[in-house]
Amino acid sequence: MKQQKNCIGTMDSSGFVEIADVVPDVILEIRYYSTFNFIGDRIDGYLKPTVFLTKEAAAALKRASDEFVKQGYRLKIYDAYRPQMAVDHFVRWAKDIEDQRMKKVFYPKVSKDKLFDLGFIAEHSGHSRGSTVDLTLFDMARGCDVDMGGPFDYFGNISHFENADLTDEQRANRCLLRDVMTYAGFIPYEKEWWHFTLADEPYPDTYFAFPVE
Secondary structure, eight states: OOOOTTEEEEOOOTTEEEHHHHOTTOEEOOTTTSSOSSSSSOOTTBOSSOOEEEHHHHHHHHHHHHHHHHTTEEEEEEEOOOOHHHHHHHHHHHHOTTOOTTHHHHOTTSOGGGTTTTTSSOSSOGGGGTOEEEEEEEETTTTEEOOOSSOTTOOSGGGSTTOTTOOHHHHHHHHHHHHHHHHTTEEEETTEEEEEEETTOSOTTEEEOOOBO
16 A cells, blocks of 8 residues: 655655565675765664665565576665665765765766756655665676676766667666566666666655664
């Protein structure tokens, strides 16, 4: 059942599951639990290096994972459900223009004072609705991540799905990820090759606040 509209700060996690319980072969690299992210600190609300999704999104991700495994890949997840307190952390950081510790890695060509205007930072995130996931592919035969032509969470055009500077291999890898995720029921985001949202998300107007723990 869909919850009331414009519900922000909801702590009810009963509609969520820990993704490793549904997709046991998934690889987790939870960037916001670590300090290797565009802020350089562990992000508020990430108390455990794990991933939660709505039950519906997790079931769809299992369909995608099963297909990828058949083709020799495993899913690697960077982020999924993101509590509102984490988004609030992003907003505070973006307003602190002096803190540019991670600029060379994540936004070398973008002025930090433009992050809101360019849409890289916002006060609310679809991740907080619980049915969006950031991920890539791990090649089991080669033992490494697939080359997607640009890193996760890079603020720039190279992250756009249709970036003109990609090699044929990188473009094919992005297409593979998109094709299978779309087949499983997700909608891609054109500006971030790693970002997918369940088409029929169960809580389209609800932003959750419970921590990842």
